[in-house]
Amino acid sequence: MEILMEFGSRFVSQLQSPTLAFLLGGILIAALGSRLTIPDAIYKFIVFMLLLKVGLKGGMAIGEADIGAMLLPAFFAVVVGCLTVIIGRYTLALLPGIRTEDGIATAGLFGAVSGSTLAAGTVVLESEGISYEPWAVALYPFMDIPALVLAIVLASVYLKKKDGTGDKVAIWPIVKESLQGPALSALLLGIALGLFTNPDRVFDTFYEPLFRGLLSVLMLIMGIEAYARLNELRRVAHWFAVYAAVAPLMNGLIAFGLGYIAHVLTGFSPGGVVLLAIIAGSSSDISGPPTLRAGIPTANPSSYIGSSTSIGTPVAIAIGIPLYIGLAQLVFGA
């Protein structure tokens, strides 16, 4: 009971945190019809800056880390990526009025990872003084790529069964395309630069101090975007909205469970468990949609883009992040 109340008060205080406040602010002004927009060039640059910074920080710390400890969490990241897609695919297939291709693509997007949500997660963890393994950010691709690949494979299998139109899926091109996308490229470049060079000074004077501010602008953009994409959602079956509200938390909790096992087995830190859950709870907003558009062309983009952007991401950030932190305090003790 006390725990619930503490969770409630934490939740209200999160609503006032800049990360969430800017997200809600964006939704609000969009709903009020504001013509405020952030230029596309700024949006792209912010995403680049945030992921490069997250990568740099990870890379600078990985050098001193025990890489062996990364194996189990990385394996669990792959498992979560696949498991959440499979669960999503069959859950959505059961719901009425949903075309199977649309369901598979949506499950794929919710299984994949959002760089913006990851960035937001690291800020909240740091604000709360919760430490995590610096290499934990590198779990992103281990979850993201399997989820997208699996979704495309599942769609192809389904289409082949249905009417023989599904082509055999070449997996490597999808992996390559994911790694070459702007979000993962920036993250991996940051990790490499952090690992092999000495970016401390430029990190301390530029990437680190601008991080929170740029994130606040990105959250604003994502809020505006969430509202604007509601139109997409209105065109598709209501069950997508329900799935979009539930899946982020379900996926996050699955990852929390596996992270807990890694904690017990190999000492994966509580902060790392929370970050794994945050990553799992996020749904891809940058690289996932185009990959799915190309990989499952028969799926209606309105279904997965609408679900993820309008509901999935706000839920993942506004409810998911405080939820996993609260849970961690419950499970691992204050």
Added chain:
Amino acid sequence: MEILMEFGSRFVSQLQSPTLAFLLGGILIAALGSRLTIPDAIYKFIVFMLLLKVGLKGGMAIGEADIGAMLLPAFFAVVVGCLTVIIGRYTLALLPGIRTEDGIATAGLFGAVSGSTLAAGTVVLESEGISYEPWAVALYPFMDIPALVLAIVLASVYLKKKDGTGDKVAIWPIVKESLQGPALSALLLGIALGLFTNPDRVFDTFYEPLFRGLLSVLMLIMGIEAYARLNELRRVAHWFAVYAAVAPLMNGLIAFGLGYIAHVLTGFSPGGVVLLAIIAGSSSDISGPPTLRAGIPTANPSSYIGSSTSIGTPVAIAIGIPLYIGLAQLVFGA
């Protein structure tokens, strides 16, 4: 006499202040034919950052403020917005070679408010160590919207009288359009975020430290722009140039006078009086022109855009701001 000399020396020192220096630098390099441009995406983002910051700061302080004290200044802001439009409209109507619609639109633009000039004003006040009520920035819409609405109404009345073409003006759409414009949206969003959430950390690490620098870039853009728009001014009657040089100071002084009354009646601070004058002396550069273009389509945009951008804004910043500060020192004592 001594006062005049002090004003003169203050003025010369203002010329060297970054705010003004970048404005003049922009005019200079444009006059020298430089092809230097700041991309539109950067311009839009800077305007957003400045107004959000001004709003955040205001909002964070309004919480502790006595809102009752805001009533009279807000009322005076509305009065100034209307009065300056009416004076401008009838002054311009008396001048030779000026079409009445063009005169009304120009008076409307000079009655409205420039977010950039407001931002510049707050920087100069802070540099001079002059404090003002933090909510004073929120006077912006109270002056801006009535001025634009009134100008459009006056034009419609005039056109109906002249040839029966003026439609009945629906006021609410104009108000809504103003509030939804990018400048006012950013300001109001900032106020709301400052008031209801805890943006201190992101404010201190991002919005505040970048403010002066971004303003310097914006001043450069406005200088380049001022020169480039001179062409517009050359196409229209010379009296527009004369009005554009005088109106900012006249409007600012009217506001100074009303602000002084508020000072006497309700203790409105000297800094607040100066800021009210700066707001009044500014002419809208972002949201005003499109609103007028749509609201008074028969008016020639060359007349009001040329006057405001090429002469009005430089005068408002370069002469107006130091003028009101000097006056305040005269009136309220050092």
Added chain:
Amino acid sequence: MEILMEFGSRFVSQLQSPTLAFLLGGILIAALGSRLTIPDAIYKFIVFMLLLKVGLKGGMAIGEADIGAMLLPAFFAVVVGCLTVIIGRYTLALLPGIRTEDGIATAGLFGAVSGSTLAAGTVVLESEGISYEPWAVALYPFMDIPALVLAIVLASVYLKKKDGTGDKVAIWPIVKESLQGPALSALLLGIALGLFTNPDRVFDTFYEPLFRGLLSVLMLIMGIEAYARLNELRRVAHWFAVYAAVAPLMNGLIAFGLGYIAHVLTGFSPGGVVLLAIIAGSSSDISGPPTLRAGIPTANPSSYIGSSTSIGTPVAIAIGIPLYIGLAQLVFGA
């Protein structure tokens, strides 16, 4: 021997410096097929910020400087600009498979100056704690403009001799166009603002702290660009690649030699000598190519743009900068 080893270790440490690391990182991710791009608006704004900052810093210090000391280095800058073009023109003419116009244009571009390399040079010098005359950055136009003008004149002379098509070259338009280009405009504006106004505060809070970080992003862009332009280089004679690898170092060493003479004669500082060499070793990436495209239209842009961007600039930064610093330590003592 020891010296060679010290140079070697310095070189390896340079490879880990952010400036170089981001350049190499850009080449790497482009080679790996990454779709990461930095928007054009950001690229333009970064170039503006860097050159304005370099100019501001120079201008703020020139005020206190002995301008007489600038004369000989400025003269030598002109000499280097012309000499490197002449040497390049006749070297390239001797090589097989190179059209003379293409050779002249390429020599012109390598004789001209890159603002980005200059910015990178100032960062490295500051990191190494090597001081230089603040006005040394103002040597840029003294070398850049003569090189471009001379290349265009040489091409015109050549074409007239060959088939009578070369027009008489009007020099002033080329000089004007160079000075009005975005890079030189920003530099000169910065110098003027630094010299005549008080930008200290905005410099200290904005331009200076953002400098290194923005430079790191620019280096990334230039790395991506270097790889992407390799295609151009593949279309033209291999000798361009050889010239592009050698010319930056040759040009830098020539400037180093003349700088050394200025050191002996007028006490030009070791840091100033290094900066002169860095400027000379750079090849223009912003204003040079369009000037040459217009001035020597018969030259194939693939030859000079490919050579300069893909090989010249990486060599100038990655090998040139540490080379001149090592040499300075050898020549002027630690």
Added chain:
Amino acid sequence: MTQMATKLVIITEKVLLPKVTKIIQAAGATGYTVMDAGGVGSRNTPSPGRPIVSDTYSNIKIEVITASEDVARTIAKQVADKYFDNFSGIIHIGRVEVLYAHSL
């Protein structure tokens, strides 16, 4: 489904975009395509609310493919009557053969 159709082209000020597209849709066209454009004509109204020194264009070019020429002419007439007294713009039409379209 190849079919002869009318291609209507409207070049005008960007501020008019929402108003012109409303007319297009009300007239029953099945779609339209918009592009940014810069230009010089005989009016050359300055673009309100944006720096002219920015790198953006202040006109738009709107293309509408219609099966019926009447629809195209109606749209043109309405736009011109309503806005061309006060706004910059030019309108022309031509014939094209539509090879594929999701609706026309």
Added chain:
Amino acid sequence: MTQMATKLVIITEKVLLPKVTKIIQAAGATGYTVMDAGGVGSRNTPSPGRPIVSDTYSNIKIEVITASEDVARTIAKQVADKYFDNFSGIIHIGRVEVLYAHSL
């Protein structure tokens, strides 16, 4: 060298650009021109991977001038057959007179 030619216009989603240009080049066209475009049609697929509130367009307009009308029709057919079941788009052709070109 003035010469009558076919002008093929394909308006479709930006994601298809690399695939469409591959078809164009395989069909033997000597070149093509691409422009950003926004638009409304009957499908209106949302653009993946980019904020719709950004200031960019999510369609492209591709123009291909071909000496042979057959080449143009082949390109149109291949693009439509392969993509128009699942992607937005419209294709039309017309005649133009090419006055100058480096190859056609």
Added chain:
Amino acid sequence: MTQMATKLVIITEKVLLPKVTKIIQAAGATGYTVMDAGGVGSRNTPSPGRPIVSDTYSNIKIEVITASEDVARTIAKQVADKYFDNFSGIIHIGRVEVLYAHSL
């Protein structure tokens, strides 16, 4: 005032824009419209002074509507003669019916 007219289209490198518009105005055209464009042709000159990895196009497409076909052909000839030996570009013309214009 509907009137048959010639539509001249010049696609060339962006650096030539000021020079081409000077020719257009000298030839007496009443206006022109410019759009950003990317493209592939047979020359494919790299664009000077801008990163190719940036998201901008390096060509422009210029459209000129002229009442007289001669004016259009003169502009085309001058542009091609003066620049197409050394610069990328293609020029074509067609007929359109101008429905509304502020001057032609």
